[in-house]
Amino acid sequence: MSLYANTPLVIALSKGRPLKQLLERLDQLDISPIEDMLVSRKLVFDTHHSNIKLMVLRGLDVATYVDHGIADIGMVGKDVLLEYEGDGFYEPLDLKIAECEMMEAGMVNEPALPRRLRVATKFTQTAKKYYAQKGIQIDMIKLTGAMELAPVMGLAHRIIDIVETGSTLKANGLETKAHVCSISSRLIVNKVAFKTKQIAIQSVIDALGLETG
Ligand code: PRP
Numbered sequence: 001m002s003l004y005a006n007t008p009l010v011i012a013l014s015k016g017r018p019l020k021q022l023l024e025r026l027d028q029l030d031i032s033p034i035e036d037m038l039v040s041r042k043l044v045f046d047t048h049h050s051n052i053k054l055m056v057l058r059g060l061d062v063a064t065y066v067d068h069g070i071a072d073i074g075m076v077g078k079d080v081l082l083e084y085e086g087d088g089f090y091e092p093l094d095l096k097i098a099e100c101e102m103m104e105a106g107m108v109n110e111p112a113l114p115r116r117l118r119v120a121t122k123f124t125q126t127a128k129k130y131y132a133q134k135g136i137q138i139d140m141i142k143l144t145g146a147m148e149l150a151p152v153m154g155l156a157h158r159i160i161d162i163v164e165t166g167s168t169l170k171a172n173g174l175e176t177k178a179h180v181c182s183i184s185s186r187l188i189v190n191k192v193a194f195k196t197k198q199i200a201i202q203s204v205i206d207a208l209g210l211e212t213g
Contacts (some may be wrong), residue, residue: 004031007200012071013037014059014080018185022075025095026054029207060084063188065122072193073204078183079162082126090194092205093187096212100164101181102126103159106171107151114157120150120159130160130180148172 011031013022020038033045033054045054055071059080066074067086074089077098081091102123120141121127131138141156150156152172160180169175187208193202 004049004200004203006051007197008148009073009197009200009204010055010065010071011052012055012057012062012065012074012076014062014074015056016059016077018075018077019056021097022095022185025097025211028211029204054187063089063148066188066190069190069192072197072201073189074188075185076188077209078181078186079123079126081186081188082122082181085125088192089188089190091186091188093209093212095185095187095208097185098164099182099184100162102160102162102183103163103176104130104158104178104180105151105169106158106161106177107147107175108175110157117158118156119158119160120147120156122147123160127160127178173174 001028013019023037023106026032031047031049031052033047035042035045037045037054037056047054055065057065059076062074062076063080063086065071067088069088075095078103117136117138119127119138120143122142122144124140124142125135141150143150147159147161148168149172150159151174158177160194162183163169163176187205189201
């Protein structure tokens with residue numbers, strides 16, 4: 001019998017590309033949903049442990065649910081955590097899933113840039129810090145996706161975006177200009193739950209840590 005088997009636990013997972021790998025990690029801990037989360041339209045799932053539930057949400061909402069203690073544990077990208085402003089959780093583990101890079105990118109044949117750059121991104125907090133550290137003044141343009149289009153269509157000079165294989169940049173005539181930071185999926189734990197459910201949560205952290213190596 002595992003240490004977490006008797007404590008009620010809610011685990012929130014980020015939907016999207018890494019979900020399959022996140023589920024595989026949990027499966028190695030003997031935590032698996034009764035239904036296939038990759039095909040079902042449900043949002044909350046029972047598992048083979050009657051006390052453990054899994055939720056699947058957008059990344060920012062994973063942070064919100066864990067921040068407010070509705071979910072005890074979350075698995076979510078560092079890109080999201082860098083944008084999130086709450087402080088109701090710890091980030092004890094790098095899951096080393098969905099490893100990629102946050103990059104500054106622009107056109108391959110870039111004309112001379114003005115002193116004040118226009119930068120398009122959905123990662124506005126990360127971009128703000130990055131340019132502030134470099135002492136560069138910018139005008140930020142907030143987008144929600146398809147950032148690569150902004151330099152192509154003349155909306156912005158540069159973008160701050162996630163690069164995994166680089167194929168989206170390449171397909172749009174863009175290239176990386178500078179590295180901003182490394183990104184991967186992280187384990188987050190609600191601060192109160194970490195105290196009240198410490199044995200169960202610590203055993204999840206330890207088991208995932210062993211898998212991660
Ligand atoms: C991400 C990112 C890039 C792309 C990079 O977008 O914003 O557009 O992946 O991947 P690549 O380097 O392997 O081409 P995603 O497809 O996750 O969709 P989004 O724009 O909705 O975030």
